[in-house]
Amino acid sequence: xxxxxxxxxxxxxxxxxxxxxxxxxxxxxxxxxxxxxxxxxxxxxxxxxxxxxxxxxxxxxxxxxxxxxxxxxxxxxxxxxxxxxxxxxxxxxxxxxxxxxxxxxxxxxxxxxxxxxxxxxxxxxxxxxxxxxxxxxxxxxxxxxxxxxxxxxxxxxxxxxxxxxxxxxxxxxxxxxxxxxxxxxxxxxxxxxxxxxxxxxxxxxxxxxxxxxxxxxxxxxxxxxxxxxxx
Numbered sequence: 001x002x003x004x005x006x007x008x009x010x011x012x013x014x015x016x017x018x019x020x021x022x023x024x025x026x027x028x029x030x031x032x033x034x035x036x037x038x039x040x041x042x043x044x045x046x047x048x049x050x051x052x053x054x055x056x057x058x059x060x061x062x063x064x065x066x067x068x069x070x071x072x073x074x075x076x077x078x079x080x081x082x083x084x085x086x087x088x089x090x091x092x093x094x095x096x097x098x099x100x101x102x103x104x105x106x107x108x109x110x111x112x113x114x115x116x117x118x119x120x121x122x123x124x125x126x127x128x129x130x131x132x133x134x135x136x137x138x139x140x141x142x143x144x145x146x147x148x149x150x151x152x153x154x155x156x157x158x159x160x161x162x163x164x165x166x167x168x169x170x171x172x173x174x175x176x177x178x179x180x181x182x183x184x185x186x187x188x189x190x191x192x193x194x195x196x197x198x199x200x201x202x203x204x205x206x207x208x209x210x211x212x213x214x215x216x217x218x219x220x221x222x223x224x225x226x227x228x229x230x231x
Contacts, residue, residue, distance in 0.1 A: 004035075007146070009032050016089055023086070029061050030062050034061055044072075046086070047073050093120035094122070097124050101128055112135065117132065117157040121153065121155070125173075126167065129174075136159060138161060139157050142173045144187055185228055
């Protein structure tokens, strides 16, 4: 049985090195594991899920696919059900960047034993990129996927020293900027809109001592605009 994937998960699959054992963290309905194995892309996938409903759905999906010998469903939180080196590729998709960083931080030996991280963080994205560059990985490639009118950032990180990256680029994506991704202008516009909302909230606030925060937000908006003009 061959699985079909939504666009954002197809992009995740495209970033996974073929032939490697994969751990899909927060697998939900196990769509990605079934796709990878049914296509002959990856021989073994460990699908991890902690929520009871999605866990049972994942078990049903794998059973219906007839791929139980190749996909193992494990109940647990984050990377904790894994042994170091058991999976060469760790996939964390569909969760906030801060949550991804927390999951990786909670099992540093398991995370550090992987060769490749494939991350699809939701906002805020910067904490996921910061974890990568601070823990012996470098950002190998980045993509933006338009799914249903929403942009999903995608990061592939591999073992190796990372060049210095400032906080601004960690937010917008250093590789997205370097290759001038065709959707980057739209992505930057979305980030700028969020900052304008923050600035409006600060301006409405009756609290004092917010001048420094306002200045920081305005500086970020200016840098976003300067970058957009260079695209």
